[in-house]
Amino acid sequence: MDLHIDNILKDLQKDNFQAYLLTQFTNVEYISGYKPTSFAFCIIKENPVIYASGMDMELANRDSSIEVKEYESYDVMIKELKDEGINNLAIEPSLPFSTFVRFRDDFEIDAKTYIDKQRMIKTPLEIEKITKATEIAQNAFLQLDILNNQNNEKEVAFDLVRYMIENGASKESFDTIVTSGANSSLPHAIPEAKKLDQPILIDWGAIFEGYCSDNTRTMVYNEKQHEIWDIVAEAHDKSIKAIKPGIKCCDVDKVARDIIDEYGYGDNFIHSTGHSLGLDIHETPGFSPRDETIIEKGMVITVEPGIYLEGEFGVRLEDTISISKRGNVIGDLPLNIN
Amino acid sequence: MDLHIDNILKDLQKDNFQAYLLTQFTNVEYISGYKPTSFAFCIIKENPVIYASGMDMELANRDSSIEVKEYESYDVMIKELKDEGINNLAIEPSLPFSTFVRFRDDFEIDAKTYIDKQRMIKTPLEIEKITKATEIAQNAFLQLDILNNQNNEKEVAFDLVRYMIENGASKESFDTIVTSGANSSLPHAIPEAKKLDQPILIDWGAIFEGYCSDNTRTMVYNEKQHEIWDIVAEAHDKSIKAIKPGIKCCDVDKVARDIIDEYGYGDNFIHSTGHSLGLDIHETPGFSPRDETIIEKGMVITVEPGIYLEGEFGVRLEDTISISKRGNVIGDLPLNIN
Numbered sequence: 001m002d003l004h005i006d007n008i009l010k011d012l013q014k015d016n017f018q019a020y021l022l023t024q025f026t027n028v029e030y031i032s033g034y035k036p037t038s039f040a041f042c043i044i045k046e047n048p049v050i051y052a053s054g055m056d057m058e059l060a061n062r063d064s065s066i067e068v069k070e071y072e073s074y075d076v077m078i079k080e081l082k083d084e085g086i087n088n089l090a091i092e093p094s095l096p097f098s099t100f101v102r103f104r105d106d107f108e109i110d111a112k113t114y115i116d117k118q119r120m121i122k123t124p125l126e127i128e129k130i131t132k133a134t135e136i137a138q139n140a141f142l143q144l145d146i147l148n149n150q151n152n153e154k155e156v157a158f159d160l161v162r163y164m165i166e167n168g169a170s171k172e173s174f175d176t177i178v179t180s181g182a183n184s185s186l187p188h189a190i191p192e193a194k195k196l197d198q199p200i201l202i203d204w205g206a207i208f209e210g211y212c213s214d215n216t217r218t219m220v221y222n223e224k225q226h227e228i229w230d231i232v233a234e235a236h237d238k239s240i241k242a243i244k245p246g247i248k249c250c251d252v253d254k255v256a257r258d259i260i261d262e263y264g265y266g267d268n269f270i271h272s273t274g275h276s277l278g279l280d281i282h283e284t285p286g287f288s289p290r291d292e293t294i295i296e297k298g299m300v301i302t303v304e305p306g307i308y309l310e311g312e313f314g315v316r317l318e319d320t321i322s323i324s325k326r327g328n329v330i331g332d333l334p335l336n337i338n
Numbered sequence: 339m340d341l342h343i344d345n346i347l348k349d350l351q352k353d354n355f356q357a358y359l360l361t362q363f364t365n366v367e368y369i370s371g372y373k374p375t376s377f378a379f380c381i382i383k384e385n386p387v388i389y390a391s392g393m394d395m396e397l398a399n400r401d402s403s404i405e406v407k408e409y410e411s412y413d414v415m416i417k418e419l420k421d422e423g424i425n426n427l428a429i430e431p432s433l434p435f436s437t438f439v440r441f442r443d444d445f446e447i448d449a450k451t452y453i454d455k456q457r458m459i460k461t462p463l464e465i466e467k468i469t470k471a472t473e474i475a476q477n478a479f480l481q482l483d484i485l486n487n488q489n490n491e492k493e494v495a496f497d498l499v500r501y502m503i504e505n506g507a508s509k510e511s512f513d514t515i516v517t518s519g520a521n522s523s524l525p526h527a528i529p530e531a532k533k534l535d536q537p538i539l540i541d542w543g544a545i546f547e548g549y550c551s552d553n554t555r556t557m558v559y560n561e562k563q564h565e566i567w568d569i570v571a572e573a574h575d576k577s578i579k580a581i582k583p584g585i586k587c588c589d590v591d592k593v594a595r596d597i598i599d600e601y602g603y604g605d606n607f608i609h610s611t612g613h614s615l616g617l618d619i620h621e622t623p624g625f626s627p628r629d630e631t632i633i634e635k636g637m638v639i640t641v642e643p644g645i646y647l648e649g650e651f652g653v654r655l656e657d658t659i660s661i662s663k664r665g666n667v668i669g670d671l672p673l674n675i676n
């Protein structure tokens with residue numbers, strides 16, 4: 001039996017649950033190697049099974065390491081579970097309400113984060129894939145020759161994705177952000193068909209063998225922009241230095257936030273300091289003010305402080321950190337591109 | 339007051355609900371014009387409001403037609419609702435269980451499809467945008483010169499996306515499928531770094547001003563492939579001809595399914611005949627065996643029968659149908675590309 005499944009079975013036993021229902025595509029992929037393209041119900045129990053949609057059966061049979069059955073109906077699926085004596089069910093916190101409703105009359109149900117907790121700690125192979133994704137993405141960024149680039153924002157974003165795919169990525173890990181000038185004060189700006197203005201903020205990542213990368217660089221040009229860049233860089237560097245197993249995630253956020261606050265820009269740092277990544281671009285835990293998760297070896301979490309001046313510009317600097325005895329930056333792209 | 343909001347207020351009143359909670363990004367966009375990039379809680383009530391995340395405030399204030407407040411915490415949000423005398427809450431069926439849990443102690447809750455029902459019927463402006471998205475995507479397809487194309491599947495997919503963006507799309511409406519040879523029997527195949535084999539199946543779409551398009555063409559080469567193509571084309575054409583207001587969605591599915599069944603390939607048609615689209619690529623209702631929704635003027639639904647022969651190949655043909663007195667194919671790309 002797979003180690004991941006084994007750990008979940010232990011969690012279930014401890015909490016007196018008989019089975020764990022997973023429907024999130026990356027959770028099913030994590031457990032079985034099969035990533036659904038349509039709905040799927042993965043039930044972790046002594047004899048785990050996936051009910052796959054008809055259109056996914058060929059793929060599921062090819063890729064899944066655990067038994068696959070074709071989904072017929074809720075009634076059939078529920079009857080098969082009841083016949084095995086299953087009366088309670090742990091579910092993912094993300095399960096849609098309408099799916100929960102289909103199960104709640106037949107099972108005692110509660111949300112459990114067993115799978116999130118497993119996925120928090122990456123195996124060496126997972127870290128290798130995230131590292132490869134990061135290298136692909138960073139090499140693509142260098143191919144842009146951004147300081148001499150005459151293209152518009154949309155074209156730059158497009159070239160970046162093309163280079164990543166040519167370098168071996170399956171796709172971008174999220175909608176590539178290439179933004180410049182005043183729009184850079186929107187943390188999730190959408191590239192426009194306008195020539196690059198100043199500063200230039202690029203937030204991008206690749207997917208390699210299912211695993212995501214995530215980086216941000218901001219190229220700045222005048223004195224005010226350099227001043228803000230220096231503050232964000234200080235917050236970036238010092239919060240990375242603070243990372244170590246045993247402290248809380250919120251403590252790392254506090255390091256970044258306090259620095260930005262001291263310079264008087266506390267109200268302009270409008271998001272968390274970082275998030276975990278893996279099969280998904282946003283995973284738990286995160287470096288946020290309220291996340292009290294204890295940092296452990298094997299976690300992979302971004303650090304991405306930013307300062308956003310509405311109507312003027314924004315600066316964000318982001319690296320992905322692999323945690324062993326300390327926090328190690330993945331990849332070797334310089335922070336300062338100017 | 340906006341017509342969409344007005345209709346929902348009437349639905350709420352009829353069912354004795356005081357407010358409707360929306361968190362799905364495209365639902366918030368549909369109601370307010372603001373598409374969240376982070377979490378948001380949109381509450382439809384006499385005085386509708388959106389609680390937006392701090393990082394989205396600049397965007398929300400810029401784009402939203404309804405009042406925006408900065409989200410502070412569940413406690414603050416719930417207190418403000420309770421202070422207004424709100425004791426019950428309609429929610430989206432898709433609401434995550436963990437969000438439902440945050441509200442269930444303070445409100446009587448049930449899932450309602452008011453918003454889905456509104457979105458089923460497209461306005462003339464929405465149909466215009468879907469039509470423009472379709473034209474952009476179909477023109478891009480023609481630019482591929484697919485019959486003389488020497489690129490590999492990934493490159494073709496990449497070129498198609500580039501042409502769509504150059505033609506005015508903001509992005510692809512879903513992961514572009516370019517598959518060929520035996521892989522074409524996977525309905526949601528992923529493009530590979532291999533030269534185009536035969537047949538070639540391409541399933542693609544653009545987003546224009548938020549609205550999706552969706553088409554599939556299959557280019558076939560030998561007798562067996564032509565035979566299957568002809569059956570799928572017959573199912574495609576006849577099910578489109580059957581579409582009219584007043585009949586049920588499942589009746590259209592039955593037309594396609596019966597034809598494919600008569601030729602002996604019923605077990606190889608492994609998905610529904612079609613789905614609605616709009617701000618999302620998959621909306622309700624769909625042409626599926628169990629969908630008893632009555633077809634109405636203003637619906638926009640795909641027709642995409644397919645036959646999948648595992649280990650051999652697959653054929654799928656898809657157009658998007660705008661429904662008035664009858665079903666009108668959007669765009670003018672020939673079905674037969676050979």
